[in-house]
Amino acid sequence: EVVLTQSPATLSLSPGERAILSCRASQSVSSFLAWYQQKPGQAPRLLIYDVSKRAADIPARFSGSGSGTDFSLTISGLEPDDFAVYYCQQHSNWPEFTFGPGTRVEIK
Amino acid sequence: DVQLVQSGAEVKKPGESLRISCMGSGYSFSSYWIAWVRQMPGKGLEWMGIIYPGDPDPRYSPSFQDQVTISVDKSISTAYLQWSSLKASDTAMYYCARPHGVDPFDIWGQGTMVTVSS
Numbered sequence: 001e002v003v004l005t006q007s008p009a010t011l012s013l014s015p016g017e018r019a020i021l022s023c024r025a026s027q028s029v030s031s032f033l034a035w036y037q038q039k040p041g042q043a044p045r046l047l048i049y050d051v052s053k054r055a056a057d058i059p060a061r062f063s064g065s066g067s068g069t070d071f072s073l074t075i076s077g078l079e080p081d082d083f084a085v086y087y088c089q090q091h092s093n094w095p096e097f098t099f100g101p102g103t104r105v106e107i108k
Numbered sequence: 109d110v111q112l113v114q115s116g117a118e119v120k121k122p123g124e125s126l127r128i129s130c131m132g133s134g135y136s137f138s139s140y141w142i143a144w145v146r147q148m149p150g151k152g153l154e155w156m157g158i159i160y161p162g163d164p165d166p167r168y169s170p171s172f173q174d175q176v177t178i179s180v181d182k183s184i185s186t187a188y189l190q191w192s193s194l195k196a197s198d199t200a201m202y203y204c205a206r207p208h209g210v211d212p213f214d215i216w217g218q219g220t221m222v223t224v225s226s
Contacts, residue, residue, distance in 0.1 A: 034212040043203055043216035087153055097155040
């Protein structure tokens, strides 16, 4: 079973700053890596899939990169609406999935 | 609109059984997998399992195998998550979600809160 770890657990930043979130897999997941955003009281929302493809209606300030076991989500220029929890997810062994533990992006 | 609509919040006692539902609309339900995801209070997302309406042989996360049952009734475009004997530790929000083809979950239900307390 693939295990995902995310760092940092919490990221404290100010609006306008760049956020870089990390996700590491216990073994290669090829390009089957996605990112989700979850706000309090809401269902998660898909942001990025296949490492770097933005989902529908996702702003260009969200970008993903990486390969194999090391991945990152970059939010260039945090907006007030971006403060939330972000989860990575892999599905290298379709149709089985694993989520990472999450990174909370909070207002500094 | 493509959507997944889940059944309402439940309050149960330990040992009771429960089935919650997730109805798809606005798309060809039989052509897409449906997954279930648990989120315990204040915690992260956990993939529980997944089912394909055209082949009702679910796949389970090892953590949830033998703990829950996932099923589907494609005639009414509805997937189910079932417990035979609830525990207090089953208290959580449960989401259904739809992968888009072989891509991750682009459509989510609104969630069903299950509270198990004596």
